Amino acid sequence: MQRKAYVTGTAALLAALLAGCSGGSGGGGAADDANPGDAGTAAAAAQPGRYRTLPEPCGAVSHSTLDALLPGIKQIADPDQRDKAYQGEAELTYDTDRKVGCRWKVPSADATDRLSVDLERVVSYDNTVSDDDQARELFEQKESAAGLSAASDTSPSPSQSDGPSPSDTPSPGDSPNGTSSASDSPSGAPGPDLQPRTLSDLGDEAYLDDKLGTSGATAAQRTVTVVFRTSNVVVTIQYEEQPMAAGAAPDSKEMQDKARNLAAKLDDALGS
Structure with missing residues (x-):
């Protein structure tokens, strides 16, 4: 008890x-x-980005595209040297799932052309920020550095954002085929429809920059840059050309068209 x-x-x-x-x-x-x-x-972490890996950059550009961008390749007589030129040179990277790049440099009888392709897969380490939002921030930094932030805050007309319209009326400085040519203007600057601008036909957001080096006794080098973002991947294409002839300036429209064509193919390859 x-x-x-x-x-x-x-x-x-x-x-x-x-x-x-x-x-x-x-x-x-x-x-x-x-x-x-x-x-x-x-x-409840933010959503991850669509992409987990990146394509091999040197193999992402077809031979036919390289022929258009780097005409000097087809002028290389030695088959081994020509194959090496097609292969390009991969950028040193320590994580091919995060950042990759490839470079080409090919001289021709008329000019020396350079091409670079860089792809970066952005990953957010903040559970409150998605991979896409982190990639968007990186894209905006690049856009701001190109001086296009103010332009992207406005609502440009289709001809300002996407290039010349077929109905555009040629100006006195236009080339005979009705398209504006940088080499036709005294300064070599691109025409109004070819100025640096945002693009609406690539990925989730994109822009194009066009810069011409100082012209004078030597040929002026033109650099066309196209940057676009698809989900959490940011792609940067830089296309440069320097003519052999003193005082010459590369054609703006031609270079822009080639760079945008490559960008569209990479965008398709990413499956956006």
């Missing part, structure tokens, strides 16, 4: 202690109930 009384007393003491803990918490009980919900919210 004494043992039974002891057990009953112990149970009563434990019940009293438990009641005291729960009762003494007061408003704290509601706070404790909220904690599981907060933890669930924090655990």
